[in-house]
Amino acid sequence: MSEVRFLVPGMTCGHCVNAVSTELSSVPGVETVEVDLETKTVVVIGARIDPNDLIAAVDEAGYEAVGLS
Incomplete structure (x- = not known):
């Protein structure tokens, strides 16, 4: 298993x-x-x-993934 952490600063609700x-x-x-x-x-x-794929999925949702690690 792997774990990936990142921020999605545009989430507000x-x-x-x-x-x-x-x-x-x-x-x-x-x-x-x-x-x-x-x-x-x-x-x-x-x-x-x-x-x-994670970046593309967040983009598809209309947001930006930042600081992927």
Whole structure:
């Protein structure tokens, strides 16, 4: 399992959290998505996760992923 953390500074409400979570959950290999609206932090856990796929998923939701690690 691998864990990827990043910020999504554009999230401002529950709808934002749902949109980001839904898109990230559809990425192959993703098993768990944790989103904290207060800190605007996202943690994705899964197997063989491609960071480029995560960036694309957040972009598809209408937001920007920052500080992918």
